[in-house]
Amino acid sequence: MGDLNQQMLDKYRNNFLREVEEKVDDGGWVKMCMQCGVCAGSCTFGPDWEHTPQKIFMMIRAGKREEVLGSHSMWLCTSCYNCMVRCPRELPITHIMHGLASYAHRLGLAPKNQPTRDFSLIFWENCTKTGRVNELRMTISVYFREGFMSGVKKMWTLRNIGRGLFFAKRLNPLELFVSHGCKDKDGLRRALKKADEIEARRRGYAVQPRGYSS
Amino acid sequence: MTEVVASNQTILVVGGGISGMTAAIEAAECGKQVLLVEKSPTLGGRTALLYRYFPKLCHPTCGLEINLRRIKSNRNIRVLTLAEVSAIAGSRGDYSATVKIAPRYVNEHCTACGDCAKAVGAEVPNPYNYGMNKMKAAYLPHAMAYPQRYALDASIIGTPEADKAKAACKYGAIDLGMREETVKIKAGAVVWATGWQPYDAAKIQPYGYDRYANVITSLEFERLADPHGPTGGKILRPSDGKEAKNIAFIQCAGSRDENHLRHCSRICCMASLKQTQYVKEAWGAEAKSTIYYIDIRAIDRFEDFYQKVQKDPSVSFLKSKVAKVTQDKSGDVILHGVDTEGYHRYENAHDLAVLAIGMQPSVAGVDIPADIVADSSGFIESSAAESGFFGAGCATNALDVNRAVQSSTAAALRAIQVINKVARAEA
Numbered sequence: 001m002g003d004l005n006q007q008m009l010d011k012y013r014n015n016f017l018r019e020v021e022e023k024v025d026d027g028g029w030v031k032m033c034m035q036c037g038v039c040a041g042s043c044t045f046g047p048d049w050e051h052t053p054q055k056i057f058m059m060i061r062a063g064k065r066e067e068v069l070g071s072h073s074m075w076l077c078t079s080c081y082n083c084m085v086r087c088p089r090e091l092p093i094t095h096i097m098h099g100l101a102s103y104a105h106r107l108g109l110a111p112k113n114q115p116t117r118d119f120s121l122i123f124w125e126n127c128t129k130t131g132r133v134n135e136l137r138m139t140i141s142v143y144f145r146e147g148f149m150s151g152v153k154k155m156w157t158l159r160n161i162g163r164g165l166f167f168a169k170r171l172n173p174l175e176l177f178v179s180h181g182c183k184d185k186d187g188l189r190r191a192l193k194k195a196d197e198i199e200a201r202r203r204g205y206a207v208q209p210r211g212y213s214s
Numbered sequence: 215m216t217e218v219v220a221s222n223q224t225i226l227v228v229g230g231g232i233s234g235m236t237a238a239i240e241a242a243e244c245g246k247q248v249l250l251v252e253k254s255p256t257l258g259g260r261t262a263l264l265y266r267y268f269p270k271l272c273h274p275t276c277g278l279e280i281n282l283r284r285i286k287s288n289r290n291i292r293v294l295t296l297a298e299v300s301a302i303a304g305s306r307g308d309y310s311a312t313v314k315i316a317p318r319y320v321n322e323h324c325t326a327c328g329d330c331a332k333a334v335g336a337e338v339p340n341p342y343n344y345g346m347n348k349m350k351a352a353y354l355p356h357a358m359a360y361p362q363r364y365a366l367d368a369s370i371i372g373t374p375e376a377d378k379a380k381a382a383c384k385y386g387a388i389d390l391g392m393r394e395e396t397v398k399i400k401a402g403a404v405v406w407a408t409g410w411q412p413y414d415a416a417k418i419q420p421y422g423y424d425r426y427a428n429v430i431t432s433l434e435f436e437r438l439a440d441p442h443g444p445t446g447g448k449i450l451r452p453s454d455g456k457e458a459k460n461i462a463f464i465q466c467a468g469s470r471d472e473n474h475l476r477h478c479s480r481i482c483c484m485a486s487l488k489q490t491q492y493v494k495e496a497w498g499a500e501a502k503s504t505i506y507y508i509d510i511r512a513i514d515r516f517e518d519f520y521q522k523v524q525k526d527p528s529v530s531f532l533k534s535k536v537a538k539v540t541q542d543k544s545g546d547v548i549l550h551g552v553d554t555e556g557y558h559r560y561e562n563a564h565d566l567a568v569l570a571i572g573m574q575p576s577v578a579g580v581d582i583p584a585d586i587v588a589d590s591s592g593f594i595e596s597s598a599a600e601s602g603f604f605g606a607g608c609a610t611n612a613l614d615v616n617r618a619v620q621s622s623t624a625a626a627l628r629a630i631q632v633i634n635k636v637a638r639a640e641a
Contacts, residue, residue: 036466036508040559041537041551042420047559055557086420088471088535 016065023203025099029091033057039083039093049073053083053093056100069109074101075116106205118145128192131182136175218292218397220249222308223636225629226401227251228299228582231259232615233607233622234407235281240626241405242290246633249399250291251313253298256359257282259409261615263342263356263433265440268488269519274615275358282360295361299582300396302404306602307636309401317392319366319376324387326354326362333382336375338367340444343437346452347444352379357442363387402636403602403629406582406594407622410608413468413475413572421467421569426541427453431467431571432485439492449496451566453545458566459497462549463489464536465507468572469612475572477591479612482570483511487520489568490529501528504564506536506549532560539567573612604628 020027033054040052051059051073059068074097083093101117104110110117119142126138144151155162165171182188199205220226223246227238230252238250256262264274285291294315301312320330330352337348342356351367364387370376371390380388415423415431423429428451430438441447451458463486469479487510490503510531512520523529534553541547547567552559575592586603587595593612594605606625607618 034470034508035554036535037552037554038535038537040557041534052552052557054552054554086473086537088466088473090472 014061014063016063016068017061019065020060020100020103023205024096024103026092026095027099029096030057030060032089032091034089036088038086038088039091042082042086044078044080044082045076049076053097056097066109068100069104069107070111071104072111072114074098074104075111075114077101113146118142128189129181129185130179131185131188132180134175134179136171136173137179140176218249218294218313218399220247220292220399220401222400222402223247223633223640224249224399224401225403225405225626225633226299226309226311226399227405227407227606229259229407229409229607229609230254230257230293230295231407231409231607232261232278232281233409233609233618234259234405235285236619236622237405237407237606237626237629238291239281239284239288240623241630242288243284244626244630246290246630248291249401250285250293251297251299252293252295254355255295255318255363255365256355256361257285257293257295258356258358258360260433262358263344263436263440265436265443265492266488267615268484269516271488271491277615278358282358285360293361296365306600306632307402307639309404309602311399311401311404313397313399315395315397317368317394318363319371319390319392320364320387321389321392322363322387323385324363324383325385326364327384328354328364329382329384330364330366330379330388333378334370334375335378336367336370336373338369343444344431344434346434346437351375366390403604403632405604405606405622405625405629406586406609407606407625408576408582408609410573410612411576413574415467415569415571418468418474418569420538421464421536421567422539422541423569426539426547426567427451428458428541428545428547428565429539429567429569431569432463432482432489433571435489435492435568439489439496449493449566451545453541456545456565457497459493459500460502460563460565461490461493461504462536462547462562462564462567463503463505463570464539464549464567465505465510465570466535466572467569468574470508475574475591477572477593477612478511479573480511480513481573481612481614483507484516484519484614486568486570487512487523490523490526494526494528499528503529504562505529505531506534506551507531508533508535532562534560573608575609602629602632 020030037054040054043052051071056068077097079094081094087093122141127133143154225241225246225248227234227248227250230250234250235257238248242248258278261274262278266273296316296318298314299311300314302309304310331350334350334352336351338351339345340347340349351370352364354364376390412431412433421429437443438445438449449458468474486505493503494501510520532553533555534551536549536551538550539547546563549562589595594610597603604625606622610621
């Protein structure tokens with residue numbers, strides 16, 4: 001009997017909700033959702049995404065771990081904060097969505113080839129390398145992330161904008177070769193590494209998958 | 215000059231709605247001296263402005279009439295209308311209240327014949343229909359008004375309109391020389407029955423109450439259904455007077471929302487369920503009511519009424535807090551949102567949207583000139599043991615009429631205990 005009890009307990013124990021509460025930024029708020037639907041109805045993205053915040057919160061409570069962490073929805077959030085200001089229970093919805101995205105990424109469960117995620121990674125890598133964003137290199141990395149030909153095509157479409165930027169002195173082709181940076185690059189990297197260690201210790205993460213530490 | 219005889223064995227009841235009337239009657243029928251102070255020209259409060267009660271769908275006039283008769287036949291009650299408590303000092307068993315009495319410009323000779331209203335041309339927004347129509351500046355508040363005595367609106371005083379009213383009165387009841395008076399009143403205990411007010415619907419920005427004529431509050435809808443209302447009891451929408459047959463009821467408009475009222479107003483679910491029956495009664499087979507809700511809170515025995523309405527084919531329920539309301543060129547309101555049972559996105563058009571507006575205590579700091587313990591929503595909490603202040607009815611919580619009456623009877627009993635102690639000490 002004891003075994004059977006344990007089995008039934010395990011079946012109904014929602015480990016995923018507990019996991020979200022412990023590991024995800026502001027995850028402790030998820031249980032406060034009363035499923036009124038104002039966030040879903042207020043979202044500027046409207047019908048364009050798979051899972052609205054309301055649905056995501058219910059899926060977490062239903063223990064749908066793979067579906068939640070593999071969802072595109074968190075990555076589509078534009079941080080307009082409409083849901084957050086209207087939530088009758090003051091849930092920090094935008095922050096929870098970002099927390100979930102970041103957690104899914106850390107576990108390697110985030111959707112592959114997700115444009116927002118790719119952009120975030122390219123941006124982070126770019127700006128943490130020297131302490132400043134090299135816009136030219138970043139743009140090129142973003143354009144060419146889907147292959148050489150599509151990159152060339154994109155650049156060709158935007159050629160007039162590029163020319164305009166060049167003549168307005170907002171784009172320096174030499175940046176492709178010489179990147180300017182902040183004064184103490186090593187200090188910056190050490191600070192970021194330390195921050196990551198603190199976060200990992202606080203949340204009990206084992207690994208640090210971010211690019212800059214290599 | 216108004217003469218009020220009161221002692222420290224008098225119970226002062228502030229507010230003449232159903233709660234204040236009840237507390238006053240109960241205490242007076244126990245032989246206590248009661249002074250009932252009401253700031254508007256009539257007793258009855260918001261109850262008198264309801265079309266029907268839930269769950270029995272009977273008319274409030276019935277209960278009000280019984281209470282008014284009890285007041286009229288009881289020598290222990292003194293009623294002051296147009297009177298407001300502006301300051302209060304003292305302690306349990308020995309209070310001294312300052313009461314400001316606004317001029318009515320009509321004295322006790324008035325027979326409510328209505329000749330003054332016929333003579334006066336000036337009109338003012340009618341507060342007894344929530345400003346949805348206008349009334350003459352010489353007016354009887356409503357059919358159930360007590361005292362049955364006309365009043366002149368202050369805006370016409372000093373104009374020829376006021377003289378017209380005076381000239382029309384056969385009984386010499388109009389006294390344009392009345393001035394505001396301030397009287398000091400002693401009391402042993404005070405019952406605060408200051409009631410409630412609807413939450414300001416314009417603050418719920420996405421629902422567009424301030425932008426769209428066809429978004430109204432549940433209280434305004436109550437007046438639309440009432441024969442004494444602005445449409446004579448026909449459910450016509452405000453923008454173009456079209457018959458409103460397809461009506462949306464939006465629940466929790468202001469309530470259960472940290473951005474507005476954090477409490478559940480308790481009555482709105484039942485009020486909307488009740489109002490769907492007005493729609494059905496008005497339009498029969500053509501009636502169509504849709505209730506947009508988070509969850510229906512038909513507490514205890516009201517569950518029966520909820521089940522009855524659920525079976526009604528003219529009523530449908532959509533589990534969703536509406537995210538946004540817009541109005542199209544034809545005047546139809548469009549409700550936007552996502553439902554919780556299946557997460558379907560909807561854009562539903564209705565003739566009229568009724569916001570089941572939340573209850574806010576009228577006490578909230580400004581109205582009560584005394585130290586009152588209030589909860590996080592501003593409702594009066596039970597007072598400390600040494601206090602002679604007692605809250606009654608909606609001043610203490612979001613309550614329906616039935617529960618407000620219970621609360622008031624309880625408050626009357628507590629006040630009586632204070633008076634009995636005072637009486638024993640003085641004997």
